[in-house]
Amino acid sequence: MPLARTRAVALVGVQGHLVEVEADLGQGVPSYTLVGLPDTSLSESRDRVRAAVLNSGQPWPSTRRITINLSPASLPKRGSSFDLAIAAAMLAAQGAVPAGVFDRAVLLGELGLDGRVRPVRGVLPAVAAAARAGVESVVVPATNAAEAGLVPGLRVTGVRTLRELVALARSEPVPEDAGDDAATEPSAAGVDADADPDDVAVSVAPDLRDVLGQATARFAMEVAAAGGHHVLMLGPPGAGKTMLAERLPGLLPPLDSDAALEVTAVHSVAGTLPPGTPLVTRPPFQAPHHNASVPAIVGGGSSQVRPGAASLAHRGVLFLDEAPEFAPAVLDALRQPLESGEITVSRLVAQVRFPARFQLVLAANPCPCGLAVGNGSDCRCTPMAKLRYLGRLSGPLLDRVDLSLEMLAATRAELREDSAYVEDTATVAARVIAARERMAARLAATPWRANAEVPGHVLRRHWPLPWGVVAAAEQELDRGGLTARGVDRVLRVAWTLSDLAGRDRPDSGDVQVALQFRGVRRWAA
Numbered sequence: 001m002p003l004a005r006t007r008a009v010a011l012v013g014v015q016g017h018l019v020e021v022e023a024d025l026g027q028g029v030p031s032y033t034l035v036g037l038p039d040t041s042l043s044e045s046r047d048r049v050r051a052a053v054l055n056s057g058q059p060w061p062s063t064r065r066i067t068i069n070l071s072p073a074s075l076p077k078r079g080s081s082f083d084l085a086i087a088a089a090m091l092a093a094q095g096a097v098p099a100g101v102f103d104r105a106v107l108l109g110e111l112g113l114d115g116r117v118r119p120v121r122g123v124l125p126a127v128a129a130a131a132r133a134g135v136e137s138v139v140v141p142a143t144n145a146a147e148a149g150l151v152p153g154l155r156v157t158g159v160r161t162l163r164e165l166v167a168l169a170r171s172e173p174v175p176e177d178a179g180d181d182a183a184t185e186p187s188a189a190g191v192d193a194d195a196d197p198d199d200v201a202v203s204v205a206p207d208l209r210d211v212l213g214q215a216t217a218r219f220a221m222e223v224a225a226a227g228g229h230h231v232l233m234l235g236p237p238g239a240g241k242t243m244l245a246e247r248l249p250g251l252l253p254p255l256d257s258d259a260a261l262e263v264t265a266v267h268s269v270a271g272t273l274p275p276g277t278p279l280v281t282r283p284p285f286q287a288p289h290h291n292a293s294v295p296a297i298v299g300g301g302s303s304q305v306r307p308g309a310a311s312l313a314h315r316g317v318l319f320l321d322e323a324p325e326f327a328p329a330v331l332d333a334l335r336q337p338l339e340s341g342e343i344t345v346s347r348l349v350a351q352v353r354f355p356a357r358f359q360l361v362l363a364a365n366p367c368p369c370g371l372a373v374g375n376g377s378d379c380r381c382t383p384m385a386k387l388r389y390l391g392r393l394s395g396p397l398l399d400r401v402d403l404s405l406e407m408l409a410a411t412r413a414e415l416r417e418d419s420a421y422v423e424d425t426a427t428v429a430a431r432v433i434a435a436r437e438r439m440a441a442r443l444a445a446t447p448w449r450a451n452a453e454v455p456g457h458v459l460r461r462h463w464p465l466p467w468g469v470v471a472a473a474e475q476e477l478d479r480g481g482l483t484a485r486g487v488d489r490v491l492r493v494a495w496t497l498s499d500l501a502g503r504d505r506p507d508s509g510d511v512q513v514a515l516q517f518r519g520v521r522r523w524a525a
């Protein structure tokens, strides 16, 4: 049968699209043509597939005019994950495997020249797309089988070599030597298969217990985790800002199953899935360096568009340490994901979308020298320099930061004595979960799940508070110390405080505390 077909998946961002792979062995001048908008690495599949087929002891139709067609032709197709499907279609077209055996399956995988099947990125979103399209059987590299197995309702076959695939297709026993050392190959996803998964499980996750003193900032982290609020921390070098930010993901509730799949899909496409962890169940943490480029933050790349730090932080925490040092273009680029929870990267052939619903944590020194804290007597910066420094953060970013706080360095006494009674992450995380349950119950009939997501006008209309409770905020508004948007921020935080305290609605004390958490705005605005 000189014509055979099978299927693969093309990924555009984290969206998979089913692609039909046809192999035709015609008469005429021997040649090999790949049609259907392939990129360079896909065009190179010819040499990989040919070597892999021959080195697996299968014939190569070198006297034929070979045409491989990937359709729909309009869809851009990138990368090496089509190798396996192309090889399978070629083998079927030559009759090396029973006719029709791969017709209804989806095959994903890169081929090594020796016929080894190498892991590829993006298996989870690709297999999920196949399942949505009604496919029942997928063949993936053995290393990616656990990841593919996360998608329910599919028969997943993991193969280590092309030889093994041929044996399975012919219903023959799988050869003994199939991919003897393939399992220890470092994967394309950057996953070190040698790493003992147990090492990762016991990795020393940062615990809130390590942060001494800083009672207000510790509490701010708890409030941020409970309500999903973005945070700004201003403080001198060494106050513990970075320590606190790193501990926020530990306070967040574990990802629910939908969120876990979304996060895993992004990390699968980026090749950053932690070794031995096919499913990411904890909120991720991303802390890009302040000289990171716009593509590094929002995603990009010339041939294959990869998610950036903002997407890798999806459903987790994006921490911008030394935030004023980030390029204005980078801070500006965060505006879109903060508004819509996703990022669109436009390319000539396609628009690529990545999810990016993260919790933003900004840390900054209060001024270029970092000493303008407390009464600021040690600071040598001019008022102008100070304003200009934090002014870089104004606008769309600060508008969305509900919690901002000023920190002083921890004192020696605090560092010495606090270790006896500071709370650990588990204790605080339990309160966060209880608060989240309260707000989820209250917000059940709305599209929102956390207080930080609820627009101010909705909050005021549906859950109005007596004048006595909001008086402090309103007085501040009258005095010009708070804008209308600022009042919304205070209300959101007050609701989170009451959820944490197990109250039905905020009292005036909650509003007072919430007002304290917008303290540094006088520097920044």
Ligand SMILES: Nc1ncnc2c1ncn2[C@@H]1O[C@H](COP(=O)(O)OP(=O)(O)OP(=O)(O)O)[C@@H](O)[C@H]1O
Binding pocket: 210, 211, 212, 213, 214, 235, 236, 237, 238, 239, 240, 241, 242, 243, 244, 321, 364, 365, 410, 415
């Ligand atoms: N509150 C604290 N409790 C315990 N250790 C602390 C505390 N604050 C700082 N440290 C110690 O100081 C180190 C530096 O802290 P961290 O990096 O969090 O400071 P920072 O505020 O981010 O400073 P910078 O502005 O320079 O980035 C920590 O690794 C820790 O050892």
Ligand SMILES: [Mg+2]
Binding pocket: 241, 242, 243, 321, 363
């Ligand atoms: Mg720091």
